[in-house]
Amino acid sequence: MEARKIQGHGDALYEALLSCKPIAPITEREPEITIEDAYRIQLRMIQRRIEAGETVVGKKIGVTSKMVMDMLKVDQPDFGQLLSAMVFNEGEPVLVDSLIAPKAEAEVAFLLKRDLEGPGVTAADVLRATECVMPCFEIVDSRIKDWKIKIQDTVADNASCGVLTLGGHRRSPRDLDLALAGMVLEKNGEVISTSTGASVQGSPVNAVAWLANTLGRLGIGLKAGEIILSGSQSPLVPVKAGDSLHCSVGGLGGTSVRFI
Numbered sequence: 001m002e003a004r005k006i007q008g009h010g011d012a013l014y015e016a017l018l019s020c021k022p023i024a025p026i027t028e029r030e031p032e033i034t035i036e037d038a039y040r041i042q043l044r045m046i047q048r049r050i051e052a053g054e055t056v057v058g059k060k061i062g063v064t065s066k067m068v069m070d071m072l073k074v075d076q077p078d079f080g081q082l083l084s085a086m087v088f089n090e091g092e093p094v095l096v097d098s099l100i101a102p103k104a105e106a107e108v109a110f111l112l113k114r115d116l117e118g119p120g121v122t123a124a125d126v127l128r129a130t131e132c133v134m135p136c137f138e139i140v141d142s143r144i145k146d147w148k149i150k151i152q153d154t155v156a157d158n159a160s161c162g163v164l165t166l167g168g169h170r171r172s173p174r175d176l177d178l179a180l181a182g183m184v185l186e187k188n189g190e191v192i193s194t195s196t197g198a199s200v201q202g203s204p205v206n207a208v209a210w211l212a213n214t215l216g217r218l219g220i221g222l223k224a225g226e227i228i229l230s231g232s233q234s235p236l237v238p239v240k241a242g243d244s245l246h247c248s249v250g251g252l253g254g255t256s257v258r259f260i
Contacts, residue, residue, distance in 0.1 A: 001030065001037040010044025010144065016143035018046075020100050023143060026149045039218075045158055046081050057196065058082035058227030059215070060138065061207050062159040063151070074160035077201075079195055080159025080213055082227055089195075090167030093260045095243045099141045099162055104239050104257070105232035106185045106247035108178060108197065108204045109136040109166055112226050114209075116138045118216025126212070132170035133204075135247055135255045138229055139163045139234065164229065167255025168248075177252035180205035185234045186246045195233045204230035 007222030009026055016023050026041070027033060050056070063077045063147040088094060096102060099237060113131035144153045156159045183193045201207045207230045214224050238247065239259050250256035 001034060001040070002043070002223045004029070006037065006040045007044055009041045009156060011048065013041070013045045013081040013132065013143050014048040016050075018101075019112055020098070022100050023165055025144050025148050025150070025153050027152050033152045033153060033156075035155060035216050038152040041156035042080065042158050045156070046083070049083050049085075053083050054083040056081050056226075057084050057087060058229070059182040059222060060161060060164075060229035061211050061231040062140075064153065064166065067159065077207070078159050078212065078229065079154050079214065080155075080161045082161065082164065082229070086161060086163045087227075088163055088254055090165060090257075093258050094139060094164070094165070096177045096239070096259050101147060102141050102162055102239050102259075103236040104137050104139050104214070104245055105230050105236055106135065106137055106183060107200070107243075108181075108230050108252070109134050109164075109248060110204070110208055110228040110230060111170070112222060112224050112228065114224050115219035115221055116212040117161060118209075118213030121209050122210040123203070123209050123215065126205050126208045127174050129224075130173050130208075133173045133252065134166055134170045135168040135183075135252050137165045137245060137247065137250045137255065137257045138232070139165075140255070141240070150239070164227075166257065169251040171252060173205060178205055181250040181252065183233045183247060183249045185237070187239075188243060191232045192237060195227060197233065199233050200231040204233075207231045230255055 116130040244258040
């Protein structure tokens with residue numbers, strides 16, 4: 001795709017972020033768009049946010065469940081970048097009017113103490129490089145109208161990143177088996193889903209290794225101090241003002257988020 005078009009689509013997504021007004025699917029206007037084109041558009045959108053004063057604080061893995069892969073007709077996850085304005089602390093409410101069509105998902109976040117750069121990163125390398133893990137919520141949001149996305153649309157839209165909240169206990173991943181750790185998600189006091197970490201590529205640790213290796217082939221490393229979201233262990237839950245969510249993970253405690 002021409003550089004002019006890459007820049008134009010990235011700028012359109014950035015303006016949609018600012019205005020909370022979604023745009024038509026890029027795949028409808030660019031039927032020949034490739035995944036590589038989509039990541040170049042994502043980088044343009046991220047560049048605009050950095051130019052506005054934000055900083056990159058981590059990475060996220062998306063499309064980790066078979067259900068979502070089947071929906072988007074892909075056989076591997078995608079990734080996006082986390083920026084400073086996305087991070088909310090536990091207890092800090094999320095303003096729904098700052099988003100377009102938010103949906104929440106519960107997962108495990110990794111905080112790195114060492115750089116990780118693939119290819120060749122193993123699960124053992126991830127464990128050694130991780131300072132701690134904690135439960136979190138990612139509130140995904142789409143700048144594409146009505147969530148009518150193909151994989152190229154969500155990749156271009158920074159893997160549909162919205163905001164994230166971190167909470168719970170912080171523990172070394174070497175002190176528990178994240179593949180077996182159970183997760184319970186509640187919305188307004190009602191249990192929505194139960195799962196284990198094995199639902200994410202066999203273990204959240206494997207997901208982070210995949211990300212390090214995938215980014216490594218692109219010349220991008222995971223850096224010490226970065227937050228890495230390992231992929232959803234729950235269904236996407238639409239949220240609106242007045243909703244509250246709570247997730248608990250075996251060995252990590254719980255975290256909550258509320259919407260106003």
